[in-house]
Amino acid sequence: MAAPMELSCWGGGWGLPSVHPESLTVMAYAKFSGAPLTVNAINNCWRAPKGEVPILISEDTVISQPAKILNFLRKQKYNADYELSAKQGADTLAYIALLEEKLLPALLHTFWVEAENYCSVTKPWFASRIPFPLSLYLPGKMSREALNRILLTRGGPPLYSLTEVEAQIYRDAKECLNLLSKRLGTSQFFFGNRPSTLDAFVFGFLAPLYKVCFPRVQLQEHLKQLPNLCRFCDDILSCYFRLAVSDPALIISLQMDDNLRKSPQHPPRKLTTLKLAAGGEESSPLNRLSP
Amino acid sequence: MALAAEAFMTQLAAAEPWPENAALYQQLKDEQILLSDNASSLAVQAFLQMCNLPVRVVCRANAEYMSPSGKVPFIHVGNQVVSELGPIVQFVKAKGHSLSDGLDEVQKAEMKAYMELVNNMLLTAELYLQWCDDVTVEEVLEDVDQCCQALSQRLGTQPYFFNKQCKGLTFQYRRLVPKIRPTELDALVFGHLFTILTTQLTSDELSEKVKNYSNLIAFCRRIEQQYFEGHDKDSSSSATSRSAKRSLLR
Numbered sequence: 001m002a003a004p005m006e007l008s009c010w011g012g013g014w015g016l017p018s019v020h021p022e023s024l025t026v027m028a029y030a031k032f033s034g035a036p037l038t039v040n041a042i043n044n045c046w047r048a049p050k051g052e053v054p055i056l057i058s059e060d061t062v063i064s065q066p067a068k069i070l071n072f073l074r075k076q077k078y079n080a081d082y083e084l085s086a087k088q089g090a091d092t093l094a095y096i097a098l099l100e101e102k103l104l105p106a107l108l109h110t111f112w113v114e115a116e117n118y119c120s121v122t123k124p125w126f127a128s129r130i131p132f133p134l135s136l137y138l139p140g141k142m143s144r145e146a147l148n149r150i151l152l153t154r155g156g157p158p159l160y161s162l163t164e165v166e167a168q169i170y171r172d173a174k175e176c177l178n179l180l181s182k183r184l185g186t187s188q189f190f191f192g193n194r195p196s197t198l199d200a201f202v203f204g205f206l207a208p209l210y211k212v213c214f215p216r217v218q219l220q221e222h223l224k225q226l227p228n229l230c231r232f233c234d235d236i237l238s239c240y241f242r243l244a245v246s247d248p249a250l251i252i253s254l255q256m257d258d259n260l261r262k263s264p265q266h267p268p269r270k271l272t273t274l275k276l277a278a279g280g281e282e283s284s285p286l287n288r289l290s291p
Numbered sequence: 292m293a294l295a296a297e298a299f300m301t302q303l304a305a306a307e308p309w310p311e312n313a314a315l316y317q318q319l320k321d322e323q324i325l326l327s328d329n330a331s332s333l334a335v336q337a338f339l340q341m342c343n344l345p346v347r348v349v350c351r352a353n354a355e356y357m358s359p360s361g362k363v364p365f366i367h368v369g370n371q372v373v374s375e376l377g378p379i380v381q382f383v384k385a386k387g388h389s390l391s392d393g394l395d396e397v398q399k400a401e402m403k404a405y406m407e408l409v410n411n412m413l414l415t416a417e418l419y420l421q422w423c424d425d426v427t428v429e430e431v432l433e434d435v436d437q438c439c440q441a442l443s444q445r446l447g448t449q450p451y452f453f454n455k456q457c458k459g460l461t462f463q464y465r466r467l468v469p470k471i472r473p474t475e476l477d478a479l480v481f482g483h484l485f486t487i488l489t490t491q492l493t494s495d496e497l498s499e500k501v502k503n504y505s506n507l508i509a510f511c512r513r514i515e516q517q518y519f520e521g522h523d524k525d526s527s528s529s530a531t532s533r534s535a536k537r538s539l540l541r
Binding site for chain 2: 086090091093094100102180
């Protein structure tokens with residue numbers, strides 16, 4: 001049996017187990033592949049996060065960055081891509097590149113650079129989970145890093161002003177969402193009936209965009225017009241991050257009211273009668289939603 | 292480019308057919324051009340050849356400064372100047388030529404994804420090798436290997452990445468078969484792989500990685516033969532004149 005593994009990452013809100021895309025990707029992959037991870041959400045009383053988050057700790061090994069964490073899990077035989085063909089594996093790499101190039105800049109902008117969003121939602125959320133006095137400094141640093149990343153990768157000539165860069169990255173992000181929607185079609189997951197690495201990455205990037213309530217929401221509005229992508233996120237949330245239900249009517253009833261989702265103080269209702277066989281830790285990330 | 296400017300450009304582009312005197316500008320061949328710029332230039336040249344649009348390659352030391360975006364290559368068509376593969380593909384499309392029209396929506400999505408993969412991995416590797424030391428060269432080489440593996444698996448035994456049959460027949464293997472056309476993804480991959488394989492660098496590690504995949508080498512050879520040989524008139528600027536001097540694609 002593999003050594004116990006601990007994942008430290010940003011916590012959840014708005015019905016999500018984590019609001020941070022990379023953390024969510026790793027958590028989703030762990031669920032899909034059945035890897036037993038103990039999830040430690042970073043909160044006020046915990047050590048300050050150093051370096052990159054999420055981080056996987058297993059005995060003496062410390063691994064950061066989602067791609068490397070997923071590689072490690074695969075080496076421990078937790079492989080969600082076992083049934084994929086070589087071509088599907090290649091497609092996975094290509095689509096992940098697409099997500100990182102075309103969608104991530106706009107995602108970073110929505111969370112960290114767009115002034116109204118950052119000041120009213122992102123900064124307070126992160127600051128409340130970081131111990132003082134780092135809470136005064138770290139969110140600002142994350143915001144500057146996000147802006148740097150956007151400008152470095154997309155801000156070259158002939159786009160010289162931030163508004164032009166912004167227009168371009170949102171256009172690219174909307175195109176990327178359209179492409180993903182076309183690729184998904186009516187399937188449940190991107191490769192057939194079982195979720196794989198690509199589903200983990202797409203879910204990790206889309207779910208925060210879909211669920212977190214921001215004042216400036218142009219990308220979210222666009223995403224909501226692609227019902228198959230929304231259904232994709234909701235399915236994963238209800239099947240892998242809550243107790244699984246086989247009755248479709250119960251799945252619908254688990255979809256909570258938007259109002260309830262906004263406030264992280266109201267954890268979702270747990271159905272104690274129906275339990276997923278491999279789902280021991282579903283409750284732990286949800287417990288951390290209450291202050 | 293701002294949305295309004297782009298729409299305006301598209302309208303201008305659509306107004307006139309492709310002229311005979313279109314030119315592609317890049318830096319000087321042997322002394323100046325960088326690995327990554329050469330790959331980009333070759334990709335555009337391959338793309339235009341595949342569309343059957345004549346263009347002559349002009350080498351200028353100040354090409355970067357002439358370019359509207361500062362990036363090479365750029366094309367001068369009629370009275371318009373367009374740089375980089377993405378905008379050039381759009382421009383050519385506005386003039387009524389497209390390689391990817393026959394693809395369905397899912398295939399178009401796949402094509403865009405693979406183009407990002409190539410840009411992400413191969414271009415980064417080329418830039419890295421040009422400018423940095425070999426401190427984290429292992430990571431870069433591993434990325435390149437992964438990318439080539441993905442491309443090789445995607446290509447399989449087919450001639451091009453997307454094998455949509457189009458109108459017309461062609462004579463091949465002594466019989467008439469439906470024509471299959473390449474797409475801009477094929478042009479981009481060719482540009483990068485051919486450059487990596489044929490340029491002399493301080494170490495051969497990058498080209499060795501690519502050479503592990505025989506179907507990718509066959510792919511480059513096929514495109515070179517089909518679209519570049521026979522266009523060797525201007526020997527100082529042709530891409531493949533250099534290949535005659537090197538032991539290419541062994």
